[in-house]
Amino acid sequence: MSVIDIRGLTKTFGRTTALDQLDLSVAPGEVRGFLGPNGAGKSTTIRVLLGLLRADSGSVRLFGGDPWADAVPLHRRLAYVPGDVALWPGLTGGEIIDYLGRLRGTADRRRRDELIERFELDPHKKARTYSKGNRQKVALVAALASDAELYVLDEPTSGLDPLMEAVFTDEVRALRDQGRSVLLSSHILSEVEKLCDTVTIIRAGRVVEAGTLADLRHLTRTRVTAVVTGDPTAVLAQDGVHDPRTEDTAEGTRVTVDVDDAAMGAVLPALTGAGVVTLAATPPSLEDLFMRHYGDDLAALESEAAR
Amino acid sequence: MSGALAGTGQLVRFILSRDRVRMSVWAASMTAFIAYFSVALSTVFDAPALAARAQVMRTPAGIVMGGPGYGVDHYTPMVAVANEGTLWMVGALSLMAILHMVRHSRAEEESGRAELVRAGAIGRLAPAAAALTTLALHLAVITALCALATFAAADERSLPDALALAGGSALVALVFGAVALVAGQLAATGRGTLGLSLAALGLAIAVRAAGDMIRLEGSALSWFSPIAWAQQMRAYVDLRWWPILLAPALGLVLVLAADALAARRDLGQGLLAARPGPARAPQGLRGPLALAWRQQRGVLAWCAVGMGLMWFATGTLMSMLEDMAADLVAGNAALGALFGTDPTGMSSAFLGVMMLFVALCAAVYGIVAAQGGPRGEESAGTLELTLAGPVGRGRWLGAQLVLALGGSLGLLALSIAALWLGTVAVGLEEPSLADHLGVLATQAPATLVFGALAAALYGWAPRWAGLSWLLVAATFVTGMFGVLLDLPEWALGISPFHWVAAPYTEDPAAGGALAMAAVVVVLLVLALLGFRRRAVVTGS
Known part of the structure; x- marks a missing residue:
């Protein structure tokens, strides 16, 4: 049974459609990246999943239950870090961590102290004096110190410095090794690439891509850069070769092309035939995936700006 | 100084445009208050009634x-306006001044907006200077309007006295604006x-009252109280100007003190710093x-101490x-309608009117706690954090409402107990x-209907x-002036207190009280039902 199973979720606010036929699933033990630009609907999806907002249509199951009707028993089994952490200004960080832990009832005191130390958080300070990053740490420690089956993390590192990000990465890896499920929403691609097995990419409330990282890489093109001594025309003419660029250098002609994975078998012999001197092939990063999906938005923006 | 004050002009214009409605409402209300007060004293009271009122004014009450x-x-009508109205003018204008200064200095810092502003080409002292400047402008306009209104409404036409009455009050209010500026440096x-x-x-109100009780016309x-400085101008009796000079003098000292303190603190922090607290929550802190x-x-x-x-x-x-007012009511029909014409029931009738204030104070606490608290948590996002845990909506809102209505009830009981103890202390049975x-x-x-209605909404x-x-x-207006203005039955019925026995x-x-209890229960059930079926909205 899936930990999270969302199918055809639609949610509108007035005339705006925030979520449109969205699908999202997390299996037990899976770490799912949930990617999208600002305003894509990541936090709205999570709020529906937590029973804070009601779905307009579609089916939303959390541990097989209805998150709106059975919120309390379901929430016992998950821990949550909100995207924009708000705390009670008059309480200290330590008090808030304890309070949230007691609500759930599974907080481990030793683990709490260990996490406070790892994240270098001062638990004596009143919440009103914390910076954004420190507020985030409070929510992270409270969530990670609880013994949950599912961790829902909404852009959890957006206020953390790189050192603390590394600590966070470690902690999520530990959760993965223990077989916990994680839904990690982010717009930081490297973070998702480091931590997640599977990825769902959304834009304007719709899923534009979903699958394992390996699957998604399969769909993308590898960038091949080579210097050839002969005529590169045969290489450029292959099916599945995109965006060809050539440049004369001292050693010969530098050829840069993006190659569909399926066409690689035909491109390599063609390069050999043209007399290859140097060759570099770069695997697609999630960055490229992302740019492909949001690239048309960027292009539209740029052309608008040019006008 | 020009560097520290850079941008003041821009901020002044910004505050004026942001607050134009708020400022107009204050100016109109204050003008209407003083004009109504002047007209009412001239028309409702005849000479014997005024003489009786003068006797009351010699008593501690x-x-x-x-x-x-x-x-x-x-005691002429305008002497009465000056003697009795100045306190309320100063009180209202000082409250206005304090709210204005907090709103445009400390509250701006807290919300983080001041950081945005100060990051621009804006001097360190400009926000405070702009708040003080706009306050002074606002008070100057109010002084002019009130002086003209008093001058036009009164039988005794004296522009200097009218100006002294309004201007004296405004200058004292400016002092309390400066007090708020200093307090803003101290508090976190x-x-x-x-x-x-x-x-x-x-404190200023209490010191003035105590000082004047020691000796009539002031000891x-x-x-030591700025409020006395406005009253000591003796408007409409024997006008003198020099007492009010103390106000700008103290104001200047306070502004300089605030400036010195401001140089020693960081944006968003107070001198009385937020102390570090415990690293672990106390055992009792479990649950909403x-x-x-x-x-x-x-x-x-604080409410309990203040109301008590x-x-x-x-x-x-x-x-x-009890002694004084009986004579007064006998000679005045309007006050008779308000307090009842039976002189022996005078203290009961007075307590009955006081009870409207007692109950409304407790009701206001109920509204603030039943609606301000939950709304604050919801828009800040801490509600989201709580409900993401295994906490049902009913449990959370229930906890808020238990404290809101419980607090309201506790304050009512405490207020009535304090009233009783007060009468016992002076030997009344x-x-x-x-x-x-x-x-x-x-x-x-x-x-409790008030808090419950706030909860249902x-x-x-x-x-x-x-x-x-x-x-x-509506409850205040119908309760205070319903009989006087001869309001229809349905209008009186808006007040929840109309349905229960008149106090004292x-x-x-039991009938009316039980009906109101039923209304409270229905409203609370509605509140819980409504909250369970609506979306939780963060950041609104």
Whole structure:
């Protein structure tokens, strides 16, 4: 049974459609990246999943239950870090961590102290004096110190410095090794690439891509850069070769092309035939995936700006 | 200085455009208040009634609620306006000044907006200077309007006296604006600044009252309170200007002090720094009820102290009032309609009117706690954090409402107890403790209607939760002026207190109280039902 199973979720606010036929699933033990630009609907999806907002249509199951009707028993089994952490200004960080832990009832005191130390958080300070990053740490420690089956993390590192990000990465890896499920929403691609097995990419409330990282890489093109001594025309003419660029250098002609994975078998012999001197092939990063999906938005923006 | 004040002009224009409605409402209300007061005293009171009122003004009760008693030997309508109205003018304008300064200095820092502004080409002192400048402009406009209104409305036409009455009050209010500026440097939060400033205002009111009670027309103690400086101008009696010079002098000292303090603190921090707290939560802090109590207890304690002292003091005044007011009512039909014409029931009737204020104070606490607290948590996002845990919506809102209505009820009981203790302290035996308990039993359900209505509105449509303040306004108007203005029955029925036995004058009957209790229960059930079926909205 899936930990999270969302199918055809639609949610509108007035005339705006925030979520449109969205699908999202997390299996037990899976770490799912949930990617999208600002305003894509990541936090709205999570709020529906937590029973804070009601779905307009579609089916939303959390541990097989209805998150709106059975919120309390379901929430016992998950821990949550909100995207924009708000705390009670008059309480200290330590008090808030304890309070949230007691609500759930599974907080481990030793683990709490260990996490406070790892994240270098001062638990004596009143919440009103914390910076954004420190507020985030409070929510992270409270969530990670609880013994949950599912961790829902909404852009959890957006206020953390790189050192603390590394600590966070470690902690999520530990959760993965223990077989916990994680839904990690982010717009930081490297973070998702480091931590997640599977990825769902959304834009304007719709899923534009979903699958394992390996699957998604399969769909993308590898960038091949080579210097050839002969005529590169045969290489450029292959099916599945995109965006060809050539440049004369001292050693010969530098050829840069993006190659569909399926066409690689035909491109390599063609390069050999043209007399290859140097060759570099770069695997697609999630960055490229992302740019492909949001690239048309960027292009539209740029052309608008040019006008 | 020009560097530290850079950009003041821009900020002044920005504040004026942001607050134009708020400022116009204050100016119009103050003008209407002083004009109405002048007209009412000239028309409702004839010469014997004024003479009787002058007698009341010699008593402690009159001094506390009025002034030092200049001109009581020849009490004309405008002498009465100056003697009794100045305190209320100064009080209202000072409250306005404090709210304005907190809003544009400390609260801006707290919200983070000041950081955006200060990052621009804006000097360190510019926000405070702009707040003070706009306050001074606002007070100058109010002075002109009030002076003209008093001049036009009064039979005794004297522009210098009218100007002294309005201008003196405005200058004292400016002093309290400067007090708020200093308090803003000391406290760590906007709410703390407001509390400190209001405490200073309360102290000034108390010192003035005590000083004038020592000797009619003021003792040395009176002069320690800025409020006395406006009253000591003796407008409409024997006008003198020099006492009010103390106000700008103190104002200047306070502004310089605030400037010196500001140089020693960081943006967003106070000199009385937020102290570090415990690294672990106390054992008791488990569950929404415990957290809500932790959030509310400070405000509740201060309300309890304030209301307790106020109603105890009112209770102690009862013996004076009993002797003096009976004569007054006998000679004045309008006051008779308000207090009842039976001189022996005078103290009961007065307590009955006071009870409207007692119950409304407790009701206001209920509204603030039942709607302000939950709304604050929801828009800040801490509600989301709580509900993401295994906490049901009913449990969370229930906890908030238990404390809101419980606090409201507790304050009502405490206020009535303080009133009773006050009367006992001056040797009165009537009304008895049993009478007071009967009043508590009938007033309590009607008082809780206010908080319950706020809760129901919050449960269904949080944006409309402010509508519960309309009920407060309607209840006050119908309760104070309903009989006087001959309002129709349906209008009187808007007030929850209309449906229960009139306090101290009617026998407490169970029927109305039970009906109001039923209304409270229905509203609370509606609140919980509504809150369970609506979306939780963060950041609105």
